[in-house]
Amino acid sequence: MKELIKYIAQALVDRPDQVEVSEIEGEQTSVIELKVAKEDLGKVIGKQGRTARAMRTILSAASTKIKKRSVLEIIE
Numbered sequence: 001m002k003e004l005i006k007y008i009a010q011a012l013v014d015r016p017d018q019v020e021v022s023e024i025e026g027e028q029t030s031v032i033e034l035k036v037a038k039e040d041l042g043k044v045i046g047k048q049g050r051t052a053r054a055m056r057t058i059l060s061a062a063s064t065k066i067k068k069r070s071v072l073e074i075i076e
Contacts, residue, residue, distance in 0.1 A: 001070050004062060005032050007072040008055055013040035032059070036074075044074060 002023045006063040010016035018037040023030055036044050045052045056072050 001030065001032060001059060001062060003058065005034055005072065006056065008058070009034055009036060009044060012043050012051065013037065014043070015040055019037075027055075029070050029071060030063075031073060031074045033075050043075060 002021050002035070006019060006021040009019045013019060013036050015037045018040070020035040022033045022035075024033070034044065043051070044055075046054075052072070052074060059070050059072050
């Protein structure tokens with residue numbers, strides 16, 4: 001899941017080298033934290049949060065396939 005979010009985020013931003021993704025795994029849920037450059041934050045979130053919502057939807061669909069729950073946190 002971590003690689004999936006990193007791949008999507010790097011495709012969206014101007015500075016792909018500054019994309020950082022970390023994963024905190026629990027028993028049933030894993031939290032994926034996404035950190036990008038300050039000027040790229042708007043691109044990752046999108047207008048009215050549409051891009052972020054789309055990334056969360058893709059993550060949710062991929063997580064369901066492996067029978068685990070994943071949450072995406074975008075860190076400023």
